[in-house]
Amino acid sequence: MTKKITIYDLAQKLNISPATVSRSLNDHPAISQKTKDKVLLVAKETGYRTNKFAANLSKQKSNTIGVIVPKLNSNFMSTVLSGIEKIANDVGYNLIISQSLESEEKEKLNAKTLFDSGVDALLVSLAYETENFDHFTTYTDRKIPLLFFDRVCDLPNCPTISIDNHAAGFDATQHLIQQGCRNIVHISGSLKRNVYADRFDGYQRALHKNAIEFHKENLYESDLSIENVQKFVERIRDSKHKVDGIFVSNDTFAVHCIKELKKEGYKIPEDIKIIGFNNDPVSEVISPNLSTIEYPGYKMGMLAGQSIISHLSGSINIQSADQILIKHKLIIRESTKI
């Protein structure tokens, strides 16, 4: 129905130049209030909508932030995204979200596509596989703000947001030890990713501090997909040394371990104590409730959003925060009770 109204139409109606219209709409200081009011009024009446395409082209920016995540459909990720969206939306930025599906190849493609789409900044949580980071140089070369969250990597001038996974891994393990565990299995995701590598490191440090020797058979590395649960539980059952504690890098996996262990006749926490990671909703649903590490996803999302937006709006303290660490918290529930 309504056809597109352009600033030229408004200009004609008001007998002024398109430039003045443009400036009025953008509240440029050099325009008199009287003129601005007139323009705004007519703009409202005619239902004028600025054409973002044109504006983007001449300004070479899109008011859009790109996001690449491994998977959309995980509780943690969608919570983070929710936080990012909240912030971005509040300040008028759009979010283009894409998923790498844990594939380096797809991550590269997404990075390229988003670049071509002209995103003003990029937020990334890395795929499991990714080992090479060249696909991000396009951004760093052109000074497009790039920020990593959760699954981060160490690129020059790229701020990161995460929790202190070292400390969190330590705390989780230390807790198990305090509860009397002496032969603790660690179920980890890909050690290529900082989040898992650091937790593993924390696990080792805790063992060491308590003078417990680390046996490499006690490290179970996988992609943490549920299919592995049974295999791992069998491995625990058949372990030479009786396993009395498990630190799982992910609540979902931990929960399914509990189910499977119970099927095998284990009593949790009497026979084996288990602690997870993330504080997913499921951790409070399983019986016994799962001890875990709280990982505040929503907060992380909001921080990521704020950080990148302050970059974009050129706040002063840009370079100051290269690495933001969010506090984690040990949550003790039944699965590690003595």
Add this chain to the structure above:
Amino acid sequence: MTKKITIYDLAQKLNISPATVSRSLNDHPAISQKTKDKVLLVAKETGYRTNKFAANLSKQKSNTIGVIVPKLNSNFMSTVLSGIEKIANDVGYNLIISQSLESEEKEKLNAKTLFDSGVDALLVSLAYETENFDHFTTYTDRKIPLLFFDRVCDLPNCPTISIDNHAAGFDATQHLIQQGCRNIVHISGSLKRNVYADRFDGYQRALHKNAIEFHKENLYESDLSIENVQKFVERIRDSKHKVDGIFVSNDTFAVHCIKELKKEGYKIPEDIKIIGFNNDPVSEVISPNLSTIEYPGYKMGMLAGQSIISHLSGSINIQSADQILIKHKLIIRESTKI
């Protein structure tokens, strides 16, 4: 580092016109293969990237699909989004995702913003509150494809994708009845939304078919936020007529009901049988496992994506599918065992 290469640069290098370059890059039939090859080659060498801003401006399309969902961080929604993203990404569309946070006001704003951003199409799942749909006329007026999924509404020329909530509600209730329940409570979300209204309707029909009278005290309407669980459980406890079955419109809520009921000393399923909705992962974690209705979110997302994209690419059978229904399935688990 690398400065922007434009088609003008390529044209100069090759001694041809920008128009020919543009056409070559777009594989226009009027250009000889020889020329195309030359252009493509130089484009590759120089690292040419087409400027989407410019292309968008002249084509007046953005290769972008807007999505408005109530909340990003729910298992169901993120699963649907994952499906949409998969499809969109495969065919080179970007997804701008925004959340209404269940507020009609924010939904309106998002609709406006996305319109201004020039999305080629819009996918919507309505907020709890939304009663007025005028904010979508901007789209329908300009023939911008608009599709509703899950929480749909009846607008002319707007296809919808959902499951048959009538039938699903009926099946769930019928199952409870078959298991011997005679006084069944239905815990519903806002009846403004089709999904809940239809399920409620199915519930009533099942009762009626089995000659069970419907008591309006047995309908518990809320926003299904967990805070209501305790209140509802007390209401069940204090009910004049002993409640022996509950049909909850949402697994998360159902799971928390089970937890609370167990605390109150109820035995599930012996004292009360419960069935949920969605087949969320939690439904298999709770003990006893929750019977539920499978709601294939990923499939719904993929269908929504495919449908809207075939609209955009002008496939013939556009108007044919006005309403897509996805099959649901009754999943019987322990919580409704006799």
Add this chain to the structure above:
DNA sequence: TTTATTTATGTAATCGGTTGCGCAATATAT
């Protein structure tokens, strides 16, 4: 009153592709 400032608006180039139309060159038909 004249000159110097300040304020408000206009002119026109620019962002980088896309595309209708026209023209030349080559191929086909008569």
Add this chain to the structure above:
DNA sequence: ATATATTGCGCAACCGATTACATAAATAAA
């Protein structure tokens, strides 16, 4: 050999806003 199609490419307008620079009008200073 001449007329008619066909093919390949260039010209130039266009998409709609932004913005450096110029200019006119209003105000202040001399």
